[in-house]
Amino acid sequence: MDKQNFPTNQVPDESRRDFLKKVSAVGVATTALTFFDGSEVFAEVPEYVNNVPAAAMSVKLNINGTLKELPIDSRTTLLDALRERLDLTGTKKGCDHGQCGACTVIVDGRRVLSCLTLAAMCDDKKITTIEGIATGETLHPIQQAFLDYDALQCGYCTPGQICSAVALMQEAKNGEASFVTENLNVKAANLKLSDDEIRERMSGNICRCGAYSNIVAAIREVQNK
């Protein structure tokens, strides 16, 4: 596949979030359909995430190498803390119930779902979000491969896909098995993964646009180098 140059420095006048909210509002006005009232499109943010009582608990989050101390309501998920309190909106809220993988982040080197993680339980853990995957201006090989192979359409699941794929690389390096691994008895490091292996290992990240074939191609390219 030809390499494509994507504009990486074009910042629109209004943020993508504000834009999407407006589009959603237009949808309500013009269609008046209850199934498109915004709340169906955007999983809700609980009121207690931003409205923190004075007697709240405090949590120390080490995010992308920066320590942030934050008063939170104990119910706050890591996902809501990242997006609503720390403006790290690269991590996406999809289903908010652990079924789609859009909220995948890397905690202490392992990929996890931030929507099912309480921020209160992340004290002093090392959290890497999509904002911390690149090294300065240099993209992570997985990020570059997603561009090269056009491994996305709308892009909403992409931060989760990329965090997941970055962690997958380490799991393969460690020799960790998946359900389709043939011989469980032998644990060998630096696994080269077949497409079936990549698909199985990425099955926790749903792409509603169906960009799967290009996602597999991007990961194959980096993984088998």
Place this chain on the structure above:
Amino acid sequence: MKPFNFTKANNQAEAVKSIKPDGKFIAGGTNLIDLMKEGILQPSQLVDISRLPLSTIQTNKSGGVTIGALAKNSDTANHPLIRQNYPLLAQSILAGASAQIRNMATLGGNMNQQTRCAYFYDVAMPCNKREANSGCGAMEGLNKNHAILGWSESCVATNPSDMSVALAALDATVNILGTNGKIRTISFTDYHRLPENDATKDNNLKSGELIVSVDLPKIGVPTNSHYLKVRERTSYAFALVSVAVVWYAKGGRINSPRIVLGGVAHKPWRCVEAENFLGGRIANEENFKQAAEIALKDAKPLQDNAYKVTLAKRAIVRAFMNANGK
């Protein structure tokens, strides 16, 4: 989500001492947080046990392996002791959930995960498991995913765990710390329970008790085992039917067979009569088929799930055929 008091336990004794009757221990949180978001569970207190030193996997005195209750599912499935000696357990864990969830979920939490019955999850529906004596929506409702064995008028839900099916087949035992500070040990097959007339209880853990570890007995050699999971998509889906089989070869015959079904009952369903039939017989397809008939002879399908009876029989035969010589 309802407000709750959040504390961290510094040790096991403190954990069982501090837990209140309507409190919950939290470790991985993959099931608990989801249920709390839906308002299905509303604990007034969460005690964080995730940092207790209960995640080791090591050889025990009887030559078997002890897995700490807080061992992550991914670490258990990839531990050399498990992959080499209990591949059935590794297979079953890797058949469940996604890599992200397996990185979070723990042994004890997986054992305690709750049913995925849609009526349990929908707070607008009656459910005897969610609210005692409110009725069962699934009994006369959409029940293609529900139980065919061991159900009662109270509840037709199934236990969703893959891992528990394998642990039941491996003759595991569970070590539980009580509020009195003492450890009691029960067999894994006695851990989960049938709904009978109280569907609110999935297992025999008493209020305030904490699972600390699971023991696997020394594995005999040569061992044959296989975990077969049948689902509606090839990955990241709960089982319609699953089966764990394990047996030891002795003089060309089957010794100590175990057959445990998942996705068919309120607990991992061990098929003792079918096991007794197979013990001492030659490992061939005809005998596996007869064992499968015996295993399902008491099945009572609901209106939408008679297919599970045929599926379970064929899954048993195929699991044995796959395990033969492996």
